[in-house]
Amino acid sequence: MATTTTYIQLNNDRRKKLTDENEEIYGDILLYVRSSNVDQRAGEELLMELLEHLIEAQDRRKRAVDVFGSDPKEYCKSLVDELPKESVPSKILFFIYMFSYGVMWMFGTMGVIEFLFPSLKQPIALSHLVLFGALFITIPAAAIVLMKQLAFSKERSKQAAWSGVALSIILLPYAIFLLAPSTGEVVIAPWVYVVIALLLFIGTRLLKQKVFD
Amino acid sequence: MNKSQMLKGVLEGCILAVIEEKPTYGYELYVKLSDQGLESVSEGSIYPVLLRIQKEGLIEGTLVKSTNGPNRKYYSLTDKGKEALARFKEEWEKLAGSVSHILLKGRSKMNGHNHHIHSAEQ
Numbered sequence: 566m567a568t569t570t571t572y573i574q575l576n577n578d579r580r581k582k583l584t585d586e587n588e589e590i591y592g593d594i595l596l597y598v599r600s601s602n603v604d605q606r607a608g609e610e611l612l613m614e615l616l617e618h619l620i621e622a623q624d625r626r627k628r629a630v631d632v633f634g635s636d637p638k639e640y641c642k643s644l645v646d647e648l649p650k651e652s653v654p655s656k657i658l659f660f661i662y663m664f665s666y667g668v669m670w671m672f673g674t675m676g677v678i679e680f681l682f683p684s685l686k687q688p689i690a691l692s693h694l695v696l697f698g699a700l701f702i703t704i705p706a707a708a709i710v711l712m713k714q715l716a717f718s719k720e721r722s723k724q725a726a727w728s729g730v731a732l733s734i735i736l737l738p739y740a741i742f743l744l745a746p747s748t749g750e751v752v753i754a755p756w757v758y759v760v761i762a763l764l765l766f767i768g769t770r771l772l773k774q775k776v777f778d
Numbered sequence: 779m780n781k782s783q784m785l786k787g788v789l790e791g792c793i794l795a796v797i798e799e800k801p802t803y804g805y806e807l808y809v810k811l812s813d814q815g816l817e818s819v820s821e822g823s824i825y826p827v828l829l830r831i832q833k834e835g836l837i838e839g840t841l842v843k844s845t846n847g848p849n850r851k852y853y854s855l856t857d858k859g860k861e862a863l864a865r866f867k868e869e870w871e872k873l874a875g876s877v878s879h880i881l882l883k884g885r886s887k888m889n890g891h892n893h894h895i896h897s898a899e900q
Binding site for chain 1: 803804805808820821822823825826829830833839841848849850851
């Protein structure tokens with residue numbers, strides 16, 4: 566049985582056959598379905614089916630609007646309503662994955678920097694660590710909500726919103742360091758960071774198969 | 779009455795009937811429906827129906843992969859689907875019978891009425 570990842574790769578590949586106009590409408594449908602609360606596999610199977618239909622329709626000189634109607638957002642809603650919902654365990658698994666992935670990168674970077682530049686080494690507040698952890702859950706969650714809102718909106722507003730997300734990813738850690746009270750300062754040896762990062766690397770690899778099965 | 783609204787109610791039964799003949803994939807299903815006169819079915823409108831009847835267990839989909847061509851999901855009828863189709867046919871026959879009865883009776887009445895006016899004018 567094909568995995569969700571295979572579907573996504575195949576979809577990216579087949580999508581190249583679409584004309585620019587059809588690609589734009591299909592791209593929004595893709596965004597809407599993927600950011601909805603639906604079972605991942607069922608969602609990808611449907612997206613694949615719609616894509617193949619659109620490619621065949623395109624060969625007969627039909628346009629996306631002939632296939633999906635003049636109100637594609639409404640059409641998407643009618644599809645999402647009928648798709649099976651994502652189960653709670655798989656939702657939890659997804660957020661554990663995102664959280665571990667974020668922490669892996671943070672600890673990995675901190676460990677390597679402190680190894681290379683020991684003079685930069687300084688104690689870290691537990692309160693800051695907790696806030697960072699919270700970011701790794703709230704940012705992906707906010708991005709999913711935003712993605713659904715942005716489907717079928719203008720290219721310019723999409724770009725503006727994603728710039729906002731990128732900016733907040735860069736600025737929020739500084740804001741935490743500068744503004745949040747630092748309680749419970751601890752000194753963590755660089756190798757501890759690296760070991761945790763390595764363990765999380767293995768963990769996320771294993772988890773990836775479950776999250777994107 | 780909007781033609782497409784009328785069609786909505788019978789689309790599910792027609793889809794089941796087409797799939798019963800042989801396993802069919804989405805695009806092929808649309809072509810078969812429109813070739814047989816249901817041209818007002820918009821292409822994409824079959825997918826919400828397919829999803830719903832799949833959820834209800836009336837049909838099941840099997841993905842058939844090809845190396846360079848499209849991957850197609852072929853739908854076939856389950857036992858539950860066969861039962862649902864038999865029920866639909868039965869209900870449709872009854873409904874179609876009564877509807878044409880009502881409509882045709884109405885027409886013959888109207889014809890009679892027209893005839894009456896016509897003869898009065900004479």
